[in-house]
Amino acid sequence: MHNLRKAGKSRKFSTTTACILSVFVLTGFLSLSSFIMASHDENPQDSIHFSRDDLRKGERLFKGLMPFASGLHDCASCHYTSLPDTINWNPSAYDLAITWMNEEDYSIREKLAMPLGTRMIEDHQGMSVTAQEEHLLHAYLWEVARQGPGELKAVPVNAIIFWGLGLLMALALLDMLLTKKIRSKIPHVLIIVVGLVVHMQYAVAESRNLGRTQGYAPDQPIKFSHLIHAGENEIDCQYCHSISRFSLSGGIPSNETCLNCHNVIREGSLSGRFEINKIHQAHESGQPISWIRVHKLPDHSFFNHAQHVNVANIECQSCHGPVETMHLIRQEEDLSMGWCLSCHRDTHVDFTANPYYEIFARLQELMLNGELDAVTAAELGGEDCMKCHY
């Protein structure tokens, strides 16, 4: 928890210093960056147990390119081999691999023979693999654990449009000035003007979103569903995020908090036992779970949960969105300063509930006399820079 808010440096946006020229180059890089893939270590070491052939065959078997002897179709249709793995409740191939690699002498055949929990029993009915197939699958999973999960490739639409337009503009310019294949200059000018407008639009949009992560919904180490917990089971947000009433931090609940319920509830309706087991594994190994942080403000902004949750009684959903409808937690709002301020300008402060506000005697009186309907947070200084930046 203690690294939730580190002593941070203020970061100035480079856009303040970049000139118009830089914006184009920048936008190009930004669009490119959306399809730069994380490269994995590409020198496979031959294993002690498995040959290259085993690895290849194992992969084909897992992905259903080679049939099993028992007629079992494939593994990959349920256990995804690449990330993101957002909607799939079954453990991914990578998840299986790293969990099992920690066990000594694991055996897929044994796991199939003795399935854990009803969900797994139902899903694996009548499945069996031969010893040879098991060896190949072990080989593949060993490789998956070593290499990490594969990633889905996103189509870089923006980049294609950006560079394509750029090329077109360059050609138009070239033709207009030198080759002069098309006599009329109207198409040239049109292309360049439209291209410039589109490029500018990209530049503005991309630089505005610099450092913002609206819609960010990364895969978490545990397939934890807020929909099931907060939505279906209607657990109060502050049952788990209890410190949000007292601290500046909202507070990721400790493993122990999970165990309050999951000591008894060992199997989930969607994910079976595999995901919940991770809590118990963490408890036994003493290794806390490394959640991926979704909502983060820049280090130079100080947001205090207690002020909003405890004092102002703001609904969690006002900032975090309809969390109770999300399986996977997603950053709903852009968390920009404008967004913060618009709320400060609209939110009425309840003067009556808290004796602290009696300090605003004049405003209280105006409200009593009916000269003032309500006071917004902004009118009490909620727009001051040093409310959040210090």
Added chain:
Amino acid sequence: MKKTTYWKSLEELQQSTSPASSGEDLTSTPTPIEILSNNENDKASSRRDFLKWCGISFFSATVLSACENPVKKAIPYLTQPEELTPGKAAWYATTYQHGNEYCPVVVKNRDGRPIKIEGNELSSLTTGGSSARAQASLLGLYDDGARYHHPLKNGNKISWEQADYEIINKLRDISANGGRAALVTSTLLSPATQQLISHVQNMHPELEVITWDAISYEATRKAHIRFFGENVFPQYHFNKAKLIVSFGADFLGTWAAPAIYAKQYAETRKISKDSPHMSRHIQFESYVSLTGANADTRIVLKPSDEKRFLLALYGEMLRQTGQDDYAGTTISDAEFDLKQLASDILEANGYSLVVCGYNDPNCQLLTCAINQMAGNYGKTVAIDNQLMIGQANEESFGSFIDELRSGAYSAVMFYNSNPVYQHPKGELISEALKTLTLSISFSGTRDETAEACDFILPDNHYLESWNDAMFKEGCYSLAQPVIHPIFNTRQMQDSLLKWTGSDMDFHAFVRNFWTERLYPLQTEYGDTQGFWLNSLQKGIFERKAETTRLYNANYQGLPIAADAIRQLISQADGTELVIYPHLAMHDGHMANNPWLQEMPDPITSVTWDNFIAISPAFASKHQLRDGDVIRLHEKVEAPVLIQPGIADECMAVSTGYGRTNAGKVADNRGYNAFMLTGVKNNFRPFSDVLASWEKTGSGFQFARTQTHFSMEGRAIVRESTLDNYKLDPAAGNELHAYHEKHKLTLYPENIYEGHHWALMIDLNACTGCSTCVISCQSENNVPVVGKDEVRRRRIMHWMRIDRYYNGTADNPGIVFQPVMCMHCDHAPCENVCPVSATTHSAEGINQITYNRCVGTKYCINNCPYKVRRFNWFAYADNNRFDYHMNSDMGRMVLNPDVTVRERGVVEKCSFCVQRIQDGKLKAKKERRHLNDGDIVPACVQSCPSGALVFGDLNQKDSRVARLIKDARNYHLLEELHTLPSVGYLTKIRNR
């Protein structure tokens, strides 16, 4: 009214109108563009270079912006500790102590790491005050460069088990062979540790404990033995004294217990219309001490003359009480009217107080006698409930050195003691240590003595340790760890327990000691567990009952003492030397602390160095200039500094510098003045006749902040005398009424609906001790910039202590004035910012928003108070500034509630807005009013004399609201009508 002219430097006094000649040679200061250029010969930067830099920065900006947002982890606790809420601070009470220094503190702990030290308000001694050194001691915890990370044997890493095994065997052999062992320690304030050591001595009678202090108060104890037959260091009640006479005792700065005395002293200096009474303070001294600067009358004398005056005062008192004057010294009326002083002392009838700073038993005996004749014992001085400081014995240490060299000892251990550095015979000690069977240092940080020992068994930092302390008899305080030991270190006490075969740790030992010894002294708690837990929570335990003693004085020794002093005076001839502890460095054990190194000395405003201070007359006589290096006693070479107010024919040198093995910050910085101390009749008097000095011909440049941020001679400080104050409380502050009457403005008046924060500073109570400066630095992540940058006037401190002189250069009047952002209602900085990065808040705070600032520095230019600072560099994570912010460990000290500023932005005092926000939120959460005093900025909290008061002007009954209406209140440069939220109360002197 006669206009008093104030000046900040000698150059200013000498009417040098050209600003370039104000204090420093500015031509040697390189410009920023020259710093960028590596080639020293090619200073001018060409257009090509400029384009290159542009290209590189443009390219890197582009590449950096294209990076994806990094994935950040949020890792919760596996099992969240009950007492810890992430993001919320926890406070633990503990005690800072080192030798004679003491301060009960509370430590702010955020997410497991201590980030701020504050005085413990429950202590009746300090009532929440602290000292700059107590504040800065926090940084020592994270000093990974200077702290030992594990036990060492002859410089090689060794395990604790192996070290224990070897040492136990060696000790057993020594014991069997009838060898002698010694534990050298500075004064031990901890009763539990004393108990433990005597327990060890019972088991090992061959172990001798030798107490030795680098800065000793032994003579005071010796004098009390001779005079009252009691081995005590008396407690002084400065708060009860109407007349304070000090002979060279810097009791507000470094002498004995300054944090406690400052509080008492301020009590007698704070005046109001209802009680226009204050003490009168006369200081006789040879160098300019903090105390002297605060005195109503300051008499400049060279050390031998001080003693002559003391003797003459005693003689005068004898005569005035109708006794035979055997002092045999008189002072001519032209020198000073001692007759008047003596009669004033006698007239005060027990409510005067005479203190003497010399570690000379004869002088101390005279002081005892004067106080006794004045009837002060039992009123302003008491030998019951004494202070426990000064238990050292120079004589036994002297014979220890001789015996050590003759090979009488087989084993020596050093605890909190560094004689190799602090004793003039340090080198001999170091050599002798090499021949021993066993030499052990318990030092937790690198030091010269430890390097000479076989075994270094590093002690924990005090914030990692269990301990207790009794500074004053009956006033106990506890020390508890606030963090798990960062390195593989172990408390000295735990080592001793281990070696004596005990399976108890020192935690249990302290607990047993408290529940067995202290629990019976109270009646509040019915069970030992309750007593222990409450003591731990409060950090202190004070026995209520005070004993009273009879004062049976014995005057027999006085004629001999007078003779001895007369003899001493007759020997004094020529230039004299006075050695004093440096305010920040003290005995030098925290020399590797960059906060303290960069703390400007309040008198000279020199940072990062010590110097030889000489008077302007002495300088012109010998044609010495600032920075000329001279050689003293053939031992040390150091630069001179011309300091107004020092006795002629006198050189003042300060201790604490010249470390050779302390860490990268301190090593070889300044010179070691301990080398100049001599031992006379088994005492180190810290003053001497200078045998020889000579010019070396080389020069040196100081980093002084003296002429920085100057306000060019306007009416900045206002002062008056007590007599005038009694006639008119607004005396000296006539300008305030004038400006109030003639104010005109184009701006509309600001309306503050809720709070309107303000700070009041009582110039009468401020002693200039600079605790607030360090406290502010610690709270607000203020970077250390280093000597070179200080010379370029780029010190980053958010508050400074301005020092103004008035009068002549021989003996000027000195006024201190803390200056931070004034938070003007009509702030000149706000309307010049082109990007609205500095704005005014609804609560009257002048805000600076780092993420919006583009660094035009217009605001700095337009600020009449010169309180804004510019980040010329990224001071964090930058090898150029290799201080605490350049390592992961050092950065742990940073306050997570305050942004670490990036290069190119302006910063300044924020009134500790993070504390304001926190205080308001606390009130809101508890659904209650915000009370006066709920919010305390770091500077206000740490002030030992309570000179600073912070609060809400809109709250009619708040202390600031009352003080701002005081007739003494004025604002800096109020003619500009900036309407500052910081007010000053005029300085009143009682003369």
